[in-house]
Amino acid sequence: MPAPKKTARRSLLLASATLLTVSLTAPAALAAPRPSPSSSASPSATPPANMSTVGGERLGRPGTQVNLADGVPVLPKDVSARSWIVADAESGEVLAAHNAHWRLAPASTLKMLFADTVLPRFPKTMKHKVAVSDLAGIGAGSSMVGIKENETYTVHDLWLGxxxxxxxxxVHVLSAMNRGVDNTVKEMNEHAEELQALDTHVVSPDGYDAPGQVSSAYDLTLIARSGMQKKDFREYAATATAKFPGTTTKNKKGKPVRKSFEIQNTNRLLTGDYGLSQYRGIAGVKNGNTTNAGATFTGVAERGGRVLLVTVMNPQNDEHNEVYKETARLFDWGFKAAGKVEPVGELVPPKGAAQAGAEPGATASGEAGEAGGAGTSGGGSAKPVASARTEGGSSGIGVALAITGGLLVLLAGGVFLVNRRWPLPDLVRRRR
Incomplete structure (x- = not known):
């Protein structure tokens, strides 16, 4: 879409939170067969010839898909990931992709689906005393925040972890609270199907390597887009550092004392690292790294009023922080190309989007807000949030979440596309 039309559409959405309905035609998309529990996470060194066409026929093709034309910048040549995607978070347009539907091991990026599924279940002020059984079954070498049995944590603490x-x-403690790991896995798979993330099969809710556990760059981007509709999800994903409860001890007078320690977000585009700067405009989302998956990452960033999502899976270049460097290059390209490049596909809406359109105020994933936080109001907008600074947190990156738009639903003959005006971010950097 040319830049002037894009600007006009944004102005219209900013001016009103009204539900709009217009006609459109859209091609039907076919999904490849659902992955089975016994399928390999990485079946070969090359992508299959036939992949899902959810979101558009070109997204099912192997290799790089982009519509280069006069005025469109050339894609960065130093991107080695097995799969990646660049999409406009608001319109859902896929600007470019590479093996978008290749089913690969997701590592901890799968925690986005865990959070999108379980986060609405419990108010953040709810307290839980950890039992020994809550921590059973955690894989060897897992990343840990340091939860101890017989200690009490709030749900807010657990989500920070x-x-x-x-x-x-x-993840395991929250899964135990959610009627167990098996139930949580079942609900995550059901939610993936609702989101039309049909490349995804969950075996372990934390993303730990497991036979048959797969997702795709396309699916992880869908999942991130859904998660970022939730206020608490956005706040947690944008938090750089926070305080986490430690172990209870006794002081010299024999009274119980519980100190906190600082934790930092492992998203290096959010916090920076040696040889890697914070990415300007970054607002989340989630990284992962396992032996089978390699490094994976989905990020969301805003610049100049435009919000982009980028997912990168398993870079083959063996450089420190390579997944973040490749993500940053794709973000840079996306911000330059947006408004100029013709999209190669789209991020499809959840199955329940028709019901959401029929009931103003329901979120696009069919959930009316979230427990313990400000959800979406009956007028299609949510309460503004001052920042993402955590309760008891020492510092972080806050996100101004004032919402000025609504939900745009396009309907025609049973074919529909949700085009959301997102409550996403003007970034506010908080420094100590």
């Missing part, structure tokens, strides 16, 4: 430290221990 999931998002910042990618703590498998926090």
């Amino acid at each position: 999931v998002f910042l430290r990618s703590g498998n221990d926090a």
Whole structure:
């Protein structure tokens, strides 16, 4: 879409939170067969010839898909990932992709689906005393936030552990609260199907390597887009550092004392690292790294009023922080190309989007807000949030989440596309 039309559409959405309905025609998309529990996470060194066409026929083709034309910048040549995607988070347009539907091991990026599924279940102020059984079954070598049995944590503490430290221990405790790991896996698979993330099969809720556990760059981007509709999800994903409860001890007077320690987000585009700067405009989302998956990452960033999602899976270049460097290059390209490049596909809406359109105020994933936080109001907008600074947190990156738009639903003959005006971010950097 040419830049002037894009600007006009944004102005219209900013001016009103009204539900709009217009006609469109859209090609039907076919999904490849659902992955089976026994399928290999990485079946070969090359992508299959036939992949899902959810989101558009070109997204099912192997190799790089982009519409280069006059005025469109050339893609960066130093991107070695097995699979990647660049998409406009608001419109859902896929600007470019590479093996978008290749089913690969997702590592801890799968925690986005865990959070999108379980986060609405419990208010953040709810407290839980950890039992020994809550921590059973955690894989050897897992990333941990440091949860201890017989200690009490709030749900808020546990989500900080999931998002910042990618703590498998926090995932298992929340899964135990959610009627167990098996039930949580079942609900995650059901939610993936609702989102039309049909390349995804969950075996372990924390993303730990497991036979048959797969997702794709396309699916992880869908999942991130759904998660970022939730206020708490956005806040946790954008938090750089926070305080986490430690172990209870006794002071010299014999009274119980519990100190906190600082945890930092493992998303290096959010926090920076040696040889890697914070990415300007970054607002989340989630990274992962396992032996089978390699490095994986989905990020969301805003610049100049435009919000992009980028997912990168398993870079083949063996450089420190390579997954973040390749993500940053793709973000840079996307911000330059957006408004100029013709999309190669789209991020499809959840199955329940028709119901969401019929009931203004329901979120696009069919959930009316989230427990313990400000959800979506009946007018299609949510309460603004001052920042993403955590309760008791020492510092971080806050996200101004004032919402000025609504939900745009396009309907025609049963074919529909949700085009959301997102409550995403003007970034506010908080420094100590």
